[in-house]
Amino acid sequence: MSSTEAIQQAIPAELSGMVRSVKFADGVATIIADAGGLGRSAAAQLQRELEQAVGAVEGVSEVRVALMADKVQRRIIAVGSGKGGVGKSTLTANLAVALAKLGRKVGVVDADIYGPSQVMLLDPARGRPKAEGNTLIPVESEFGVKLLSMAQLVEGGKAIAWRGPMVGQALGQMMEADWGDAELLLVDLPPGTGDVQLTMLQKFKPAGAIIVTTPQDLALIDATRAIDLFRQADIPIVGLVENMAGYACPHCGEVSDPFGAGGAESAAQAMGQEFLGRVPLHMAIRVASDTGQPPAANEGEHGEVYTEIAARLAVWLDAGRA
Ligand SMILES: Nc1ncnc2c1ncn2[C@@H]1O[C@H](COP(=O)(O)OP(=O)(O)O)[C@@H](O)[C@H]1O
Ligand SMILES: [Mg+2]
Structure with missing residues (x-):
């Protein structure tokens, strides 16, 4: 299993719907997630949970989570x-x-x-x-x-x-x-x-x-x-x-x-x-x-x-x- 696949599997099912892309290179995992419609604290929580889950994957030394705001464009x-x-x-x-x-x-x-x-x-x-x-x-x-x-x-x-x-x-x-x-x-x-x-x-x-x-x-x-x-x-x-x-x-x-x-x-x-x-x-x-x-x-x-x-x-x- 490639590291990218391992990262994808590590993301809890209830969050995976919000994840738009997963990249992995040189120990750095970059996750783009859609936080549209979430309030500030819910978005922060999403970020923390992704960091924790992905950070626990073997070989991952750093997690970068980018949240796209406003799926529901205001x-x-x-x-x-x-x-x-x-x-x-x-x-x-x-x-x-x-x-x-x-x-x-x-x-x-x-x-x-x-x-x-x-x-x-x-x-x-x-x-x-x-x-x-x-x-x-x-x-x-x-x-x-x-x-x-x-x-x-x-x-x-x-x-x-x-x-x-x-x-x-x-x-x-x-x-x-x-x-x-x-x-x-x-x-x-x-x-x-x-x-x-x-x-x-x-x-x-x-x-x-x-x-x-x-x-x-x-x-x-x-x-x-x-x-x-x-x-x-x-x-x-x-x-x-x-x-x-x-x-x-x-x-x-x-x-x-x-x-x-x-x-x-x-x-x-x-x-x-x-x-x-x-x-x-x-x-x-x-x-x-x-x-x-x-x-x-x-x-x-x-x-x-x-x-x-x-x-x-x-x-x-x-x-x-x-
Ligand atoms: N359709 C209406 N019928 C009766 N009074 C109205 C109506 N629309 C507005 N008013 C009254 O006219 C006044 C001015 O309205 P307001 O909405 O404050 O106008 P604006 O924001 O354009 O200055 C207010 O006292 C408001 O209650
Ligand atoms: Mg007015």
Whole structure:
């Protein structure tokens, strides 16, 4: 039996499925193993067990284990808008919750340094992230979504004057945190098309972007700008979401369109972009959101709306996995 065969046989059966290659030369065994989807400590344990098992083989004087991370490639979806107040954060939070309900492992990065709101939306209990060395460990929200927000990183949610390098560092820490088995990170970007957005896009290269807009023309012009920003950075656009469409009067039930109707859908069409869905302007959405109860967490018509958009995103993600 060659040494390579002896090494292969020494690897416990429950680990052999993760081993991608075994090489042996001059007493040195080199093992490549797939640690995708494993958390940090599970990956470290895999490494130790391989080192022990292979190290015990006769003739092996050194074991080198290389772990390939991310078999489940963690993908980033940026949620952007041309301007603030269009409901970008509300959509991000609800999409995350809806995706978690569909069985996806999701994390949310609140990168909106000017108005971080994901803590209010997703974690009313206000957990604080822990740190292992320089690595942040996201807060696990009650909706099965992991969360890191700029707001968690400052004392008592105090507003601070972020300077460029600090912003970059904080963003980096959040993006490179220990997201464990999260396969998808939704990033709530600051509104507009400034430096933070550009740095974020270039450095962390999202797999795709969702653009949120309200139906009126002016918002659509801003949305076009946001789309251009992503295009410049070579980031595919998953599609547009129209928020605050059609207002149902709580008294008489009549539906009116304070911001116009269908603007985003026809704009999406004109720009050759997907239209992912329309979220109505409804008091219940704001009230639920303000109290840390994302409508997507509950059955009900508004939850449905978010679930449908989340399902379209899931289809897009799965199509790109090939
Ligand atoms: N579809 C909706 N119906 C009613 N209120 C909404 C809706 N979407 C968002 N809101 C409310 O509008 C305000 C702004 O939304 P937010 O998500 O914070 O916007 P952005 O992140 O784009 O600045 C919040 O008070 C939110 O609760
Ligand atoms: Mg916001």
